[in-house]
Amino acid sequence: MIEWKETMTESFEMVVGLEVHVQLATKTKLFCACSNDGFGAPPNSRVCPVCTGQPGALPVLNKKAVELAFKAALALNGKLAHKSIFARKNYFYPDLPKAYQISQYDEPFCLGGEVPLRLKDGKTKIVELARIHMEEDAGKLLHAIGSQALNYSLVDFNRGGVPLIEIVSKPEIFSSDEAYAYLNSLKEILQYAGVSNCDMEKGEMRCDANISLRPKGSKKLGTRAEIKNLNSFKNVKDALEYEFLRQADVLSSGGKIIQETRLWNGKETVSMRSKEEAHDYRYFPDPDLVPIDITPEWSEKIKSEIPELPQARRERFVSDYHLSPYEAEVLVSDRVISDYFIQVLKSSEAQNDAEVLAKLIMNIPDFTPIAPEQMASLVALCRQKTITINQAKELYPEILESKKDPKILVEEKGLAQVLDEKILRNWVQEALASNPKAILDIKGGKKQAAGALVGAVMKLSKGKANPALVNKLIFEGIDKA
């Protein structure tokens, strides 16, 4: 266990570059027609001669995967190359059936790009990308069946050949919070662009981190360690914080950081291999594949298919729908929800009620969408003040379950608010008559005493009185009294 010392954070700054692998949401694998839905499927049920490296089998590039990769690049403001080639990365491992991974090396399809960060303190920052390249995934080794350890290993090639992009940032991330914000923003953009589902539990998004330390104020980069096996955003944050302390401890006691690959085991980072033990991958252009010619027309076509991205949507929610930046932030952080929001507003019943809709969605715990027409109808009921937002919230589970039209449900349950001032005035009179002390208090300047009177009217009305009107009538009544 490394002891944290105040001086560590005072003296050092972490410099982090992230390499994020993202699984492309294609129907089939990168170089064969096998289904790209192997997660949870029986082992080796999504395989063929190509993705198991049978002798004589050849790769054929999946055009859809290439287009999704382009989409990712363009959504992240990257620059597509004119020509891109695949290279073989050669190394032996049982999960790699050809003993080389088809990847990209010196001619990736995208150079540059940027990820906008929104930090906790409200500040923003852009992290630039070095490159994005395409590659195929490896298979998966199993060393146990359930809880039973094996004295041999099994290999499942369902994941072998699945299309990935690797997004490599420049070393421009300076804290674990920034790393966290980077991953969140990246995930959001890729989900919006329809590039990937980014489900980390299914391994659709994986992260390696390069981290080095330097004295605060210095511009020089220190020696870095690469941390592998980071399979959640929290892992990334925790591992970076741990590694910061480890390196700071070594440096403050006069030691040197060695360049190496380390593994995060959930508690600490442990050394996996040093630079000397690093593989020589002997990259060379894959002679089984032809270069990808990226024409301006193709690039334009893909660009035109990119839907509205989160940043633009947030801005639009504020400017067009008059939502608060906070509301826009919450709604847009989930693409499904913000798409739903837009869909509901398309209905004529709710088209001018963005603010009411936003409050409803944000007030309902664990919001699960009902049919957009139902939602529009519910919003209309709130706008017309037939029911309050609180009543709508309470009614919501029932609408969700019964799938009934909210209007009918409100009628059936007799929930409609009473807006008729004549009726309301009767209740107010009754409440005033039985609460002389409250009247005196209010007259004496304690306006909050009106709360008790409103409560009394709500009780009399069985919750159906419109609270704003009741409030108004109470003060009118006292003035007259």
Added chain:
Amino acid sequence: MNHLTSLSAAQIAKNVSDGSLKAEEVATAHLSRIKSEDSKVKAFIAVLEEHALKVARQIDSKRAQGKKLGKLAGVPIAIKDNILVKGVETTCASKILKGFMAPYDASIIAKLKEEDAVIIGKTNLDEFAMGSSNENSAFFKTKNPWNLDAVPGGSSGGSAAAVAAKMAPLSLGSDTGGSIRQPAAFCGLVGLKPTYGQVSRYGLIAFASSLDQIGPMARSVEDAALLLSSIAGHDLKDSTSSPQAATHFSGAPLESARGLRIGMPREYFAEGLDPEIRKSVWNAVNFLKTIGAEVKDVSLPHTAYAVATYYIIAPSEAASNLARFDGVRYGHHAQDARSLSELYEKTRGEGFGPEVKRRIMLGTYALSSGYYDAYYNQAQKARTLIAQDFENVFKEVDFLATPTTPTAAFKFGEKSSDPVAMYLSDIFTIPSNLAGNASLSVPCGLTKDHLPIGLQLIAPAFQDEKLLALAATVEKAVNFPQLN
């Protein structure tokens, strides 16, 4: 001797299609020829007797039902044992693949089956197609049917010997640096390396992917063209197969060579060329002159770098292509390995022969960090220059005529102890693989020792049809003898 084994493939297909010959008779005749000849020649790693007879009978009953038969109706064909035939052991003449049952058909094998060919056996080769004499087979050495003391050439030596000895009218070879043309020259056959991209490589166990091309071996140009017509064409399973690939080749001779310009690259007629070969090639070219061709002295100035370039690029690709033979999924699996790295070391150490190991080491070295620019990158630049040589010369001439090999078939053991001498026997064939153009060998004479001599004709990419027509014209004039 049985006349059925002397028939051409074209004749067999015609007779089986019109019902004047039964596919089963043809298969039986060739199987019995194999029984009598192959103990001497040793061309086959596996003879698919049962399979061949079954398929032949199916073809006969298909005919009996009045169905139209394919282009190769009832024609027996021998397949080099680096091409996958589903359910059949495919070894590459290597211990590392012993017992490997092909899980699928190569694209061209599927096509042959559609054309009603009868696959009669798998033929011997230099291990993983690396060699020029068949002496690198892990199993046994195939003999040259013209002289059993001479090598049949390689690496498609088994396919060449099988056709020369009339154990099959047709065979398939693969050519990475001359592996079809050199054995065709040594065994007195027509052997074509099609334009790169003309024939699908899907299901050919890769040696060097950017150079490998499957092609026909036959006793006549007509038969070679027939086989090429059956296997050529764009294949969606091979990204390097070309949409330009033609699917029909006639192989009919030209009436006249008037207007044709034939180039004789001086680098191919330099000192050291066997005088008998020089004379024979000149005779063939002179004949073309007499029927109207214009013959020109031309130059391919970067020829001298071809062998060195090839021996960087081919081993680099091979080292990567052969890495999959690791004992994990198929083929030889070393026993008693105590760790993963030991499993790899033992499996590959036991499974590969010395020439394959030599090339894997060459290629691994050439691609290593720090050496890549000096070797692989430099070789790619040289390859570009060699390809440009051909482009330039094909602005002046339509075809090139050269010897296929510097010597006729050599004796066993003559070069096997000196890898460089062996590599140089492919000096005239390698440049076409580097450039990717169409190139073939057609017999043009015999040496005093009664060994065949091959004329190599080279055409620009995708001029395979014209190349075959020119070869047929030479063939008609040469009137090359067949073995009995």
